[in-house]
Amino acid sequence: MALLDIQHISKSFGQGEVLRDVNLKVEKGDVISILGKSGSGKTTLLRCINFLERADAGTMVFDGQEVDLHRAAKKEIDGIRKKTGFVFQNYNLFRNLNVLENVTLGLTAGRGMDKEAAKEKALDMLGRVGMEEEKDKFPSQLSGGQQQRVAIARALATDPQIIFFDEPTSALDPQLTDEVLNVMRKLAEDGMTMLVVTHEMGFAREVSSRVVFMDGGLVVEEGEPKSFFANPKDARTRSFLRLAESVKA
């Protein structure tokens, strides 16, 4: 059974239909890149899956448990959040806490782990993203790339079954983008399940196991990266990819 199986999710903001009828399956170990132009509903999709936004309708089976995306109870939501991680476009590190505390808080307060064990685990995670040296610094003292790597460590620390990434590198300049993408590449190699909204075609092509293209609140096309990039079937996919190529060139 798929780790995450989303069916018929829809969401409107006022008059605007942002998600029409999106279906998406994520197997354990999948790295799925979600592509699509601005406003196509990618962020909204991730936010609905983690209940930062309430979908108007839809169901989801996560880790064998079925939930109604519109009606889910607080308890179900808490349960799902404890098993997932989220990495934001603008990092959202806790500004009043240092790097180490940013990573431990979800373990101590969130999961009742004792301080020493949480610290050990956090240092381990910070090591994985190459940030253990900055453990005592505050977010405002770090570069964007460093902040995003800490945010990844924070998400990793809680042993999520899947991590959602919403354009994790789009606020970063190219060099910092690479340091974050390298961390994500390593996670993929370690078998982490990831759902990644991205504009990084290189990442989508080389790292992901599947690519999903969204347009106008619908999944228009999806497939393995090779065939997706080599023979896109839908006209909208083709024009999107052409545009992406031309921007890069």
Add this chain to the structure above:
Amino acid sequence: MSQHAWETVVQAFPQILGKGLTMTIPLTLISFAIAMVIAVVVAMVQFAKIPVLTAICRFYIWVIRGTPLLVQLYVIFFGLPSIGINVDAFPAAVLVFSINEGAYGAETIRGALESVPAGQLEAGRCVGLSYLQIMWHIILPQAFRTAFPTLGNELISMVKDTSLAANITVTEMFFQTQRIAGRTYETMALYLEVAVIYLLFSTVLSLLQKAGEKRLAAYGRQL
């Protein structure tokens, strides 16, 4: 200044300062502490948009901020006894100053809470914290730093405002000064003297406030 005025001022000094230290300052600190508890609760209720309670909080703030502090003191100290509830002067003053500053402080803290970016709350949810945990560990500490200078100013205002408690027979600094003035007729000298002592208190508090701001800035740098 005349010999008599000088002697009066010198003799009055320990008496006025003494009342300042034993009445004005405790009245201020106790009231402010209670006010901060009220303010945090009232601000959080509104921030969380808890249905009926939010309306009650808005009403409380509307009434308190829309009426004079002096009138509030009179209602509690002179008004309540007429319906059979007697409150001693000092507790009555504490009650009024707490409730009064609670309303102003609530607005300050609510503004500060709302200035914390929504992403902080969302990130807290995503690492599996409950709403109250997020408030406690993330939102309130950040809001406190934002609110600190304004709350500091409110505390300094309160020191001065406690002089109004003289009207309800609290024997604080100003009341003491009035007494001595009534006896000695050195009104100018004595009222200037008490003004200088208030100034002294405010100045010390401002310095503490500055030091506090510096420490907060050092801890965690600018947000």
